[in-house]
Amino acid sequence: MTPAQNRLLADLNGRLPPRAIVTDPDAIAPWLTDWRKRWRGRASLLLEPATVDEVQAIVRAAALTGVALVPQGGNTSMVGGATPPEDGSAAILSLRRMNRIRAIDPDAGLAVVEAGVILADLHAAALERGQRFPLTLGARGSATIGGLVSTNAGGTQVLRFGTMRGLVAGIEAVLPDGSLHDGLAALKKDNRGYDLTQLLVGAEGTLGIVTAATLKLVPAIVARGVAWAAVASPTDALALLRRFEAATRAVESFELLPRESLAAVLRHIPGARAPVAGDHPWHVLIEATAMTPDDEAPAALFERLLADAATAGLVADATIAASEAQAEAFWRIRDSISDAERATGPAAQHDISVPVETMPRFMVEAAAACDARFPGTRASGFGHLGDGNVHFHVRAPAGVDRDRWYADEAPAITRFVNDLVVAAGGSISAEHGIGQMKLTELVRLSSPARLAALRAIKAGLDPRNIMNPGKLIAPGDTPELAPARADE
Numbered sequence: 166m167t168p169a170q171n172r173l174l175a176d177l178n179g180r181l182p183p184r185a186i187v188t189d190p191d192a193i194a195p196w197l198t199d200w201r202k203r204w205r206g207r208a209s210l211l212l213e214p215a216t217v218d219e220v221q222a223i224v225r226a227a228a229l230t231g232v233a234l235v236p237q238g239g240n241t242s243m244v245g246g247a248t249p250p251e252d253g254s255a256a257i258l259s260l261r262r263m264n265r266i267r268a269i270d271p272d273a274g275l276a277v278v279e280a281g282v283i284l285a286d287l288h289a290a291a292l293e294r295g296q297r298f299p300l301t302l303g304a305r306g307s308a309t310i311g312g313l314v315s316t317n318a319g320g321t322q323v324l325r326f327g328t329m330r331g332l333v334a335g336i337e338a339v340l341p342d343g344s345l346h347d348g349l350a351a352l353k354k355d356n357r358g359y360d361l362t363q364l365l366v367g368a369e370g371t372l373g374i375v376t377a378a379t380l381k382l383v384p385a386i387v388a389r390g391v392a393w394a395a396v397a398s399p400t401d402a403l404a405l406l407r408r409f410e411a412a413t414r415a416v417e418s419f420e421l422l423p424r425e426s427l428a429a430v431l432r433h434i435p436g437a438r439a440p441v442a443g444d445h446p447w448h449v450l451i452e453a454t455a456m457t458p459d460d461e462a463p464a465a466l467f468e469r470l471l472a473d474a475a476t477a478g479l480v481a482d483a484t485i486a487a488s489e490a491q492a493e494a495f496w497r498i499r500d501s502i503s504d505a506e507r508a509t510g511p512a513a514q515h516d517i518s519v520p521v522e523t524m525p526r527f528m529v530e531a532a533a534a535c536d537a538r539f540p541g542t543r544a545s546g547f548g549h550l551g552d553g554n555v556h557f558h559v560r561a562p563a564g565v566d567r568d569r570w571y572a573d574e575a576p577a578i579t580r581f582v583n584d585l586v587v588a589a590g591g592s593i594s595a596e597h598g599i600g601q602m603k604l605t606e607l608v609r610l611s612s613p614a615r616l617a618a619l620r621a622i623k624a625g626l627d628p629r630n631i632m633n634p635g636k637l638i639a640p641g642d643t644p645e646l647a648p649a650r651a652d653e
């Protein structure tokens with residue numbers, strides 16, 4: 166424990182119940198490493214408040230003593246966002262005990278949910294009230310509302326319902342001086358200047374601690390349908406999506422995958438079976454839902470639209486899931502791609518976006534450019550075509566030494582891919598945020614205007630840099646920001 170942390174502890178003893186202060190190294194250990202086991206930090210103090218008052222007491226004490234706080238929810242960040250720094254200077258502030266659903270109002274289509282509520286628990290609670298929170302992702306059994314808000318999470322329903330930014334109607338947060346931003350009221354119109362709520366969405370814990378959010382719900386679905394189609398190219402896939410969109414608003418997911426991704430799943434995931442016969446270069450998984458009894462049944466919709474698309478030459482083969490189990494099996498293929506590719510070998514992975522209409526060309530041209538520039542590697546993208554967001558992976562040549570390849574080769578590949586993304590007008594982080602993984606690249610590739618604005622906002626709201634230092638804003642980036650140090 167550093168001297169500053171001892172002062173913090175002395176300040177908090179008596180103000181917080183003993184349960185909220187954890188110093189046992191064994192209890193802290195699981196929270197020092199990120200989900201991918203890529204980053205490892207040190208921390209001697211884990212704070213676990215259960216109320217907003219307790220969060221405020223912690224943040225005030227941290228501001229007084231200069232101890233940095235690393236907010237943590239489910240710790241499923243893909244970019245090392247919730248991992249404490251290696252120098253042991255920070256305390257972890259876990260929101261997991263703030264896990265109450267304060268209210269669900271089906272008439273208003275709103276839920277008020279504390280930061281530590283796990284996404285799957287919100288799904289279940291909403292369903293009990295005939296409602297649905299229309300955002301889901303692979304980590305739904307662990308990811309929390311605070312983390313989802315703070316990363317502006319996306320997922321597989323963005324096509325229809327947007328990202329967290331669009332689903333958050335209000336936020337309650339403790340700001341870096343310990344004051345409370347009580348912005349939970351769901352106002353359709355609010356013109357009081359800068360939108361603090363939206364500033365906190367996607368802030369990765371660098372501007373304050375989200376303690377609760379008001380979230381938009383939609384009616385629970387009446388029926389869903391899942392279809393699989395084989396197509397010749399990403400261009401045909403996007404044309405297929407546009408046909409669907411012209412005919413219906415029922416499409417929620419439209420996921421594109423290349424033959425390499427399907428092959429990896431079939432090879433490495435037990436029980437996985439190809440949905441359509443034959444060897445096709447590209448595949449799409451489509452989900453559509455009926456939200457009222459009057460909506461056309463998704464299966465009938467698929468029959469009609471896929472038959473039209475086949476006649477127009479856009480679809481080589483297609484099948485509609487005949488049961489919930491088959492629908493789940495189709496989704497399992499999509500959700501297993503990362504695991505299957507990990508089993509295949511090392512890969513430099515990029516979570517990127519470009520304008521939707523540009524994406525088909527980008528996927529093909531960027532993959533060809535990578536293959537040519539880094540002989541022996543194999544590049545391809547898969548994911549949310551309709552959002553202009555794919556996971557663009559460059560797989561290592563067969564037989565390389567994994568650690569050496571990641572250390573010596575992957576960084577140059579990532580810089581190359583990111584340059585292509587920026588040249589296409591895109592973003593080097595579509596879903597996962599910046600965390601510590603993309604800091605250097607954010608600085609390298611951002612315009613001076615963007616960087617200056619990010620730094621000014623951070624310095625203005627968190628002048629002592631106690632909120633998740635070293636994430637999103639590079640350490641030492643801003644002279645005004647003096648991160649708390651282990652020896653302070």
Ligand code: FAD
Nearest residue numbers: 238239240241242246303309311312313315318319370375
């Ligand atoms: P953490 O990992 O604990 O934290 C994430 C960031 O938010 C950190 O910077 C942390 O400091 C900050 N933070 C956490 N809680 C708070 C709070 N209360 N106040 C302020 N800051 C806070 N992401 C997507 O967008 N789309 C996907 O499809 C997707 N799929 C995934 C699939 C898998 C298998 C996994 C493991 C991850 C996936 N992710 C995806 C990434 C991850 O699940 C999301 O980023 C999620 O939002 C993180 O939630 P969390 O509670 O685990 O947050």
